[in-house]
Amino acid sequence: MVQKCLRGRILTFTAEPQSPEDESAHLYIEDGALVIEDGIITACGTFSEINEQLSETAEIIDHRPALLMPGFIDTHLHFPQVQVIASWGAQLLDWLENYTFPAEAKYSDIAHAERMAVHFFDELIGQGTTTTVAYCSSHKASADAYFAEAARRNMRVIGGKTMMDRNAPAETCDTAQSGYDDSKALIASWHGKGRALYAVTPRFAITSTPAQLEASGALAREHPDCYVQTHLDENHAEIHTTLELYPDAPDYLGIYEHYGLLGPKTLLGHCIHLEPREIDVMIETASKPVFCPTSNLFLGSGLFDYEGLRARGAECAIATDIGGGTSYSMLQTLNEGYKVQALRGPKLHPYRAFYWITLGNAKALGLEDKIGTLDVGSEADIVVLDSKATPAMALRMEVCNTLAEELFILQIMADDRSISETYVAGEAMKAR
Amino acid sequence: MVQKCLRGRILTFTAEPQSPEDESAHLYIEDGALVIEDGIITACGTFSEINEQLSETAEIIDHRPALLMPGFIDTHLHFPQVQVIASWGAQLLDWLENYTFPAEAKYSDIAHAERMAVHFFDELIGQGTTTTVAYCSSHKASADAYFAEAARRNMRVIGGKTMMDRNAPAETCDTAQSGYDDSKALIASWHGKGRALYAVTPRFAITSTPAQLEASGALAREHPDCYVQTHLDENHAEIHTTLELYPDAPDYLGIYEHYGLLGPKTLLGHCIHLEPREIDVMIETASKPVFCPTSNLFLGSGLFDYEGLRARGAECAIATDIGGGTSYSMLQTLNEGYKVQALRGPKLHPYRAFYWITLGNAKALGLEDKIGTLDVGSEADIVVLDSKATPAMALRMEVCNTLAEELFILQIMADDRSISETYVAGEAMKAR
Numbered sequence: 001m002v003q004k005c006l007r008g009r010i011l012t013f014t015a016e017p018q019s020p021e022d023e024s025a026h027l028y029i030e031d032g033a034l035v036i037e038d039g040i041i042t043a044c045g046t047f048s049e050i051n052e053q054l055s056e057t058a059e060i061i062d063h064r065p066a067l068l069m070p071g072f073i074d075t076h077l078h079f080p081q082v083q084v085i086a087s088w089g090a091q092l093l094d095w096l097e098n099y100t101f102p103a104e105a106k107y108s109d110i111a112h113a114e115r116m117a118v119h120f121f122d123e124l125i126g127q128g129t130t131t132t133v134a135y136c137s138s139h140k141a142s143a144d145a146y147f148a149e150a151a152r153r154n155m156r157v158i159g160g161k162t163m164m165d166r167n168a169p170a171e172t173c174d175t176a177q178s179g180y181d182d183s184k185a186l187i188a189s190w191h192g193k194g195r196a197l198y199a200v201t202p203r204f205a206i207t208s209t210p211a212q213l214e215a216s217g218a219l220a221r222e223h224p225d226c227y228v229q230t231h232l233d234e235n236h237a238e239i240h241t242t243l244e245l246y247p248d249a250p251d252y253l254g255i256y257e258h259y260g261l262l263g264p265k266t267l268l269g270h271c272i273h274l275e276p277r278e279i280d281v282m283i284e285t286a287s288k289p290v291f292c293p294t295s296n297l298f299l300g301s302g303l304f305d306y307e308g309l310r311a312r313g314a315e316c317a318i319a320t321d322i323g324g325g326t327s328y329s330m331l332q333t334l335n336e337g338y339k340v341q342a343l344r345g346p347k348l349h350p351y352r353a354f355y356w357i358t359l360g361n362a363k364a365l366g367l368e369d370k371i372g373t374l375d376v377g378s379e380a381d382i383v384v385l386d387s388k389a390t391p392a393m394a395l396r397m398e399v400c401n402t403l404a405e406e407l408f409i410l411q412i413m414a415d416d417r418s419i420s421e422t423y424v425a426g427e428a429m430k431a432r
Numbered sequence: 433m434v435q436k437c438l439r440g441r442i443l444t445f446t447a448e449p450q451s452p453e454d455e456s457a458h459l460y461i462e463d464g465a466l467v468i469e470d471g472i473i474t475a476c477g478t479f480s481e482i483n484e485q486l487s488e489t490a491e492i493i494d495h496r497p498a499l500l501m502p503g504f505i506d507t508h509l510h511f512p513q514v515q516v517i518a519s520w521g522a523q524l525l526d527w528l529e530n531y532t533f534p535a536e537a538k539y540s541d542i543a544h545a546e547r548m549a550v551h552f553f554d555e556l557i558g559q560g561t562t563t564t565v566a567y568c569s570s571h572k573a574s575a576d577a578y579f580a581e582a583a584r585r586n587m588r589v590i591g592g593k594t595m596m597d598r599n600a601p602a603e604t605c606d607t608a609q610s611g612y613d614d615s616k617a618l619i620a621s622w623h624g625k626g627r628a629l630y631a632v633t634p635r636f637a638i639t640s641t642p643a644q645l646e647a648s649g650a651l652a653r654e655h656p657d658c659y660v661q662t663h664l665d666e667n668h669a670e671i672h673t674t675l676e677l678y679p680d681a682p683d684y685l686g687i688y689e690h691y692g693l694l695g696p697k698t699l700l701g702h703c704i705h706l707e708p709r710e711i712d713v714m715i716e717t718a719s720k721p722v723f724c725p726t727s728n729l730f731l732g733s734g735l736f737d738y739e740g741l742r743a744r745g746a747e748c749a750i751a752t753d754i755g756g757g758t759s760y761s762m763l764q765t766l767n768e769g770y771k772v773q774a775l776r777g778p779k780l781h782p783y784r785a786f787y788w789i790t791l792g793n794a795k796a797l798g799l800e801d802k803i804g805t806l807d808v809g810s811e812a813d814i815v816v817l818d819s820k821a822t823p824a825m826a827l828r829m830e831v832c833n834t835l836a837e838e839l840f841i842l843q844i845m846a847d848d849r850s851i852s853e854t855y856v857a858g859e860a861m862k863a864r
Contacts, residue, residue, distance in 0.1 A: 020520065083828055086845050119823070335758065339768075342729060350520065395514055396515055405520065408518055408519075412517070
């Protein structure tokens with residue numbers, strides 16, 4: 001078996017850091033090395049100890065002085081919105097109508113979807129993101145294009161065709177039955193094939209009839225190893241409209257609860273304006289709230305209560321939410337996540353931040369045995385980080401004394417120029 | 433006289449745009465040209481009409497399809513904080529003590545100040561910023577380094593040595609007398625020399641004794657053509673401490689008012705938590721509040737009330753506030769400025785945004801006859817903008833139909849890679 005050995009400064013988290021001073025929750029090796037065989041990390045240690053065990057034919061790739069970290073995980077984004085980013089000026093519901101639905105309508109064209117899938121994954125790889133949890137459009141073809149392109153790159157991705165059968169233009173709508181059938185077919189085609197996993201994806205309660213949410217619940221029951229993803233409590237107008245459409249529901253989350261859509265594999269985008277009962281139900285069902293800072297700020301949705309939800313025991317994920325979000329970068333996402341939390345306090349410290357976009361998101365997905373760490377046995381999704389990638393960063397790094405400081409500089413100042421390389425299952429994808 | 437002709441898409445504002453649809457407040461020429469002679473714009477029009485008038489020896493530089501706009505103006509930043517950006521986690525007062533004062537202390541060393549001045553202006557030129565209004569450190573040498581480096585680049589800059597004589601480490605303090613004397617000497621050396629202008633710069637009331645504010649007021653009276661810059665109402669702890677130090681003042685702004693520091697040439701950084709009387713006084717004196725979005729978010733200071741202040745007639749400026757701010761880019765500043773306003777509403781539309789960082793800031797400085805426009809007679813500070821600088825932007829631009837949309841894409845997605853060139857008084861500085 002061909003061995004590949006990456007040399008660099010290794011950083012991987014082992015648990016959630018409890019404070020900026022908590023050095024017990026990560027492994028850091030100054031002159032470290034990883035051995036990769038057949039897409040899996042088979043050794044992790046100091047370069048000197050690793051070097052002794054290497055086969056004669058091993059390829060050593062020296063990334064010093066870069067940091068080697070687990071590839072970043074983006075737990076909520078919209079594949080058909082790559083051309084929607086930075087669309088001017090409305091709040092959620094107008095923004096959907098004016099920009100998003102027209103853009104998504106184009107994904108009925110498989111050639112368009114395939115071309116956009118190449119751009120989508122190129123961009124994410126360029127940002128160090130190796131796992132995406134994406135909404136495709138309502139067209140089965142868009143999900144086929146998404147999974148096919150990810151498979152070509154051997155990426156561990158999660159995704160699903162969006163289900164929506166009302167309150168959207170006809171060309172972006174399915175029906176309760178066709179949404180069920182197409183989802184079922186996609187699960188058969190892609191779920192568990194290679195590294196792909198499927199998420200049942202009713203967009204949100206506004207665009208799904210009760211019959212469609214019923215069908216979504218049936219899919220979730222029939223495929224308990226699939227994920228469920230939807231949106232919750234993003235802004236006030238959305239909540240108001242939702243409750244008008246489901247007048248018998250105790251609250252917004254109660255709708256999803258009623259149709260059996262909650263559980264530890266359920267990802268709920270936004271969760272900004274939660275009622276106390278909703279928080280209780282979220283905790284009881286172990287459903288996962290997903291924080292999307294650049295999107296929440298861009299759409300003026302509000303400030304996610306990360307510390308409040310954590311204190312209640314919620315396992316929060318974090319994500320870009322392209323194209324309501326304004327950057328594909330999980331580092332820029334941390335930058336604005338920091339700023340949202342700075343307005344709420346306490347602040348998002350760098351150990352917690354880098355834990356979050358790696359092991360934290362992996363745990364939220366229940367995939368911590370596969371991704372989000374550099375542990376032996378993990379899939380070799382690895383990002384190579386250069387903290388001096390721009391002149392402004394290099395100047396700042398002159399007076400950087402600790403690992404936590406360096407991570408914070410990456411968290412606040414970095415963009416894709418700091419991603420020297422991104423490995424997917426052991427293959428260098430950025431240079432390629 | 434040697435003529436230089438820049439060809440490209442010309443965009444310059446003539447007044448403050450009143451809505452996203454207001455096309456009456458700017459001049460846009462699809463195939464435009466500017467003629468530059470001796471650092472001044474001597475013609476502006478369509479390329480075909482300009483081309484007929486050009487001398488035979490004129491150098492034509494073709495920037496198509498880039499946008500040519502006036503160079504950006506940054507109205508509040510701290511030269512000695514280039515190595516402070518992205519310092520972890522406190523609010524204003526701790527942040528000053530833990531990071532800022534130690535960094536500023538180093539600027540007593542002229543060699544350090546000179547080296548940093550090169551980095552500082554390189555970075556800003558790289559971001560398309562051609563005018564800066566900067567706080568130097570309390571050391572006269574730091575202001576000499578700032579102005580000398582700007583003069584070498586022939587930049588129109590404003591700046592001043594910070595005056596602070598208490599509540600800071602001894603090595604960063606002056607005295608009321610030495611602060612007065614050094615400021616006086618710097619005014620004699622630099623104010624009105626070449627393109628430089630001086631700003632009397634008491635940091636803020638916490639770090640100035642009454643005697644020093646008295647001396648600052650004397651400087652302002654003795655040099656009415658100089659600016660005054662200081663900080664106001666950034667966060668609650670700062671306000672509380674300030675009012676303890678000046679128990680007789682009616683409010684924070686009342687302190688500066690008492691010492692004769694207000695007027696149309698006074699720039700007040702932050703102005704987030706204003707009392708009604710402070711707003712009245714600000715309007716009466718035509719003092720200028722300065723919005724620093726990346727800094728306000730990073731330090732968790734709060735949300736600037738841009739629309740409220742505008743409605744009262746305040747002429748607001750906008751700025752990076754490096755190093756409390758997290759980016760040297762006025763485009764990134766607009767991105768986060770948009771997000772701050774999205775949380776407050778109404779949103780900052782792209783015409784207003786690009787007006788603001790050019791003519792708007794020039795007007796706030798009373799320099800609209802010199803900078804911030806491409807009018808004939810203006811100084812030839814010009815930025816060349818590429819809206820497709822990154823793959824993500826190029827993909828988004830495929831479906832861009834209007835100038836306002838293009839500007840919004842620059843406002844939300846661009847960084848220094850979109851700055852193809854920056855001209856200072858007609859000289860290309862970025863390539864250099």
